[in-house]
Amino acid sequence: ALFKRCRLSELKRGAFVKTDWGNMRPSWHLQTTAMAMKYLGENFDVHISSRELLFPHHENENAIAAALTGKPLANCWIHAERVLGEDPGLRALREKGIAPRELRFWLMSVHYRKPAVFAWDRILEARRSLRRLDDCVARLMNVHGGEPCPELDQLIYDLRQGLRRGMDDDLNTPAILAALFQAVRSINGFLARGAMDERGAGRLLSAFQDIDAVLGILDFRQKSDAAEAVLELIAAREKARSAGDFELADRLRAQLLAAGVRVQDRCPVGRKRSA
Structure with a gap:
């Protein structure tokens, strides 16, 4: 479909074109094709959408x-399955303190061709899994001294190959995450035995950063920077509560929760902090 006869509401808005066939409006397929070509060019690399839009929408766009x-x-053309189960919406996720990278991790834990079933316990499990990755990164950032890792080259090779194999296997993000956690188990073992020096830790961090350029889930902030950011959030929240701006205070509480810090108000002033 290229044109459709416009409705009365569209006539009132002036959203129509006068043609030999009457007052018409561009079809959705023509509109989306025009927008894509205006902002992305006549031909672009990747088109991503939901599987149920494959026919007739995308077939028509491509034909036009x-x-x-x-x-x-x-x-x-990448067509993903839908997210099933409860649909809390982004606002509810934010109010619950779910960080964007935690949601991203959960989505990548399921192959895009398979339906992802939302449940709060699965999101919290994603948070716990992500913390395991963060803890490993933090430990590598704080390596001082230690012996050279005897399997460093193999670890880095396995990490990078895990990313390549997963990307080449129809964007198999669950396999990439599995390779990450396998590497983390090995790295934690070497760290526990003191078999990791600063040079080796730096090379591993560089490999993690290259992989995260694709995944976008890891946290490479120094702990001192993270702690300073938490203190700033706490101070801003105290100021908001003192000013009676409890809506802002709740939003700041959600940000703190996303950073792994729970604030419990025991009285109108003062706070109790627990990680």
């Missing part, structure tokens, strides 16, 4: 683009 330019609209 091909008729106009002789080229496909996108070189690669």
Whole structure:
């Protein structure tokens, strides 16, 4: 479909074009193709959407683009399954203190071709798993002294190959995460035995950073920087409570919770902090 006869509401808004066939409006397929080509060019690399839009929407968009330019609209079309189960919405996730990277980790723990079933316990499990990765990164950032790691080159090779194999296997993000956790188990063992020096830790951190350039889930902030940011949030929350701005105080509480800090108010002033 290229044009559809406009409705009365569209006539009132002026959202129509006068044609030999009457007052018409561009179809959704024509609109989306036009927007994509305006901002992304006549041909772009990746088009991502939900699987149920494959037919007829994306087939029509691609046909319109091909008729106009002789080229496909996108070189690669990725159609993901839907998220099933409870649908809390982004506001509820934010109010619960769920950090964006925690949600991202959970989504990547399921292959995009399979439905992801939302449940709060699964989000909390993703948080715990992510903390295991964060703890390993933090330990590597604080390596001082120690002996050289005897399997450093193999560890780095396995990490990078895990990313390549997963990306080449139809964006198999669960396999990439599995390779990460396998490396973390090995690294933690070497750290526990003192078989890791600063040079080796630096090379591993560099490998983690390269992988995270794709995944976007790890936290490489120095602990001192993170602690300073937490103190600033606590101070801002105290100021908001003193001013009676409890909506802002609740939002700051959610940010603290996302950083792993729980604030319990025992009285109108003062606080009790627990990590």
